[in-house]
Amino acid sequence: MTEIEPQPASEGRPAAPARHDHHRAPLVEGIGRYQEDSIVPFSTPGHKGGQCVDDQFRTLLGAAAFAADIPLGGGVDDTHFHGDSLGRAEALAAAVWGAERSFYLVNGSSAGNHAFLLATLRPGDEVIVARDLHKSLLVALILTGARPVYVAPRLHPRLNVGLGVVAADVDAALRDHPAARLVALVSPSYCGVPSDLAAIVEVAHHYDVPVFVDEAWGPHFHLHPDLPPSAMSSGADGAVISTHKVLGSLTQAAILHLQGSRIDHQRVAAAVGMMQTTSPAATILASIDGCRRQMALHGRALLERAIALAHDARARLLALPGIEVLDAARLGIPALDPTKLVIDVHGLGLTGFRAEAELRDRFGVQPEMSDLVGVVCLVTIGDTTASIERLVGAFTTLATERRTVVDVGAGFLARSSGAAIAPGVQALSPRDAFFAPSRVVALRDAVGEVSAELVIPYPPGIPVLAPGDVVSVEKVAYLEAGAAHGMYLSGPADPALKTLRVVAS
Ligand SMILES: Cc1ncc(COP(=O)(O)O)c(C=O)c1O
Structure with a gap:
């Protein structure tokens, strides 16, 4: 059997059992068992335990990586999923992250966003959506045919940083759109700013509307009291976390969490099965399982260290002339993810793009992203005093080489400019605009037309234009x-954005 649906075995699974042995890791153990049994595979993948792969690639990854690259069905489990390793692993994860039910995802939080919206919305449904939504939520709107009612995040008046959506705005949107079926928002933002989820959940539940949180950047929140409250602990009905982003699992690993009775858990299970590959990599799944075990047993201590390292780095960077680092006090908000270092370098006479290039080329330091005014660096459980020294040392050198400070237009082009995240006017649903006949016009001539494309500066992946938006000056x-x-712009057919596809009138 080459293609096996991973989900049916977990459909109908009861909620997480009362007792959990977090020393066990069913998927990690399943890979070990397969290897111990010295199985000769007449099944996928075709490299058969690394017997026949490119030499350089095998040298780079090591033989063990190929020996572990086995299927879920017919590998970790037998072809009938007896033992339901995935289901047992997911139940353990639900217990750690405070969910009733969890689903392991091998295509990142993107797949969770797609699956959750597909399961909860129908074509034409109204959905209240934070405008700083990630590309994957917008794609979910195209898939479902739902009609977004965008709510703009508040902006810090001076720093021009998005401060998340506020409960009062969600309340107003729900009052104006009583037929809305869901509230979907991103928290924390790319800069680490959480929304007041408990207040938003309270408002939405007052209208009996479920709340879904794209918590891709907050997989650690539930696991340490010094971090902002998690979506699950705030009462959200669903949330997706990218464990690969800041915890110890492989790239693409993520988890979708559910709780409460406002969501049909079986329908979400079916949608997860539809939105993911039918051949999930056991290595990615097992990496989530191992991450869950690690965080269940050692998460608090590991995060304690990461938070302390981040505090140390932040304080030392702030002491450098010309460098600013975002913190909750500067933003005037109660909490910010302390492990995210959003570092402004334009006081050094550098753009963030230039700083990223210098950090990498001269100091071997790779930030997570850069924009016009600065760079974002992640401090995670994988950091050490040595890595922090390297980071601070590099910035110390850059700070001693201060160049002439030029106006990089920070007020206009900063991370979450008002123009970028303003909802504007929607003439069509994202789906109708995406599928409508379109024509190509020069970007300037697009003003007043209806965008047929996504235009997303990436990172942070926030759409400036969504299909269906009227293009503004x-x-x-x-x-x-x-x-x-x-x-860097993702989405448009013309990557230089000299032209834009608009809906043909
Ligand atoms: C807010 C947000 N949601 C979802 C995603 C998608 O996550 P993944 O890369 O795990 O699919 C990202 C990725 O950067 C993101 O920033």
């Missing part, structure tokens, strides 16, 4: 200036 000006300064 401000958005065109923002995108033109961004493109001129080297901002």
Whole structure:
């Protein structure tokens, strides 16, 4: 059997059992068992335990990586999923992250966003959506045909950083749109700013509307009291976390969590099965399982260290002339993910893009992302005093080489400019615009037209234009200036964004 649906075995699974042995890791153990049994595979994958792969690639990854690359059904489990390793592993994860039911994802939080919305919305349904939504939530809107009612995140008046959506705005949106079926938001934001989830959940539940949180950047929140409250602990009905982003699992690993009775858990289970590959990598699944065990047994101590390292790095960077680092006090908010270092370098006379290039080329330091005004660096459970020294040392050198400070247009082009995240006017649903006949126009001539494309400066992956949006003068000006300064744009057919596809009238 080459293709096996991973989900049916877990459908109908009871909620997590009362007792959990977090020393066990069913999927990790399953890979070990397969190897101990010295199985001769007449099944996928075709490299058969690394017998026949490119030599350089095998040398880079090591033989063990191929020996572990086995299927879930017919590998970790038998072809009938007897033992349901995945289901047992997911139940353990639900217990750690405070969910009633959890699903392991091998295509990142993106797959969780797609699956959750597909399971909860129908074509034409209204959904209240935070406008700083990630590309994957927008794709979920295209898949479902739902009609977004965008709620703009508040902006810090001076620093121009998005502060998340507020409960009062969600309340107003729900009052104006009583037929809305779901509230979907991103928290924390890319810069680590959490929304007041408990207040938003309270408002939404007052209208009996479920809340889904794209918590891709907050998989650690549930696991340490010094971090902002998690979506599950705030009462959200669903949340997706990217364990690969800041915890110890492999790239693409993520978990979708559910709780409460407002969501049909079986329908979500079916949607997860539909949105994922039918051949999930056991290595990615087992890496989530191992991450769960690690966090259940040692998470608090590991996060304690990461938070302390991040505090140390933040304080030392802040002491350097010309460098600013975001913190909750500067933003005037109660909490910020302390492990995310959002570092402003324009006081050094550098753009963030230039700083990223210098950090990598001269100091062997790779930030998570850069924009016009700064860089974002992640401090995780994988950091050590040595890695923090390297980071701070590199910035110390850059700070001693201060160049002439030039106006990089920070007020206009900063991380979450008002023009970038303003909901604007929607003429069509994302799905109708995506499938409508379109034509190509010069970007400037697109003002007043209806965008047929996604235009997303990436990272952080926030759509400036979504299919169905009426293109405004401000958005065109923002995108033109961004493109001129080297901002990487994802989505448009013309990557240079000289032209845009608009709905043919
Ligand atoms: C807010 C947000 N949601 C979802 C995603 C998608 O996560 P993944 O890469 O795990 O699919 C990202 C990725 O950067 C993100 O920033």
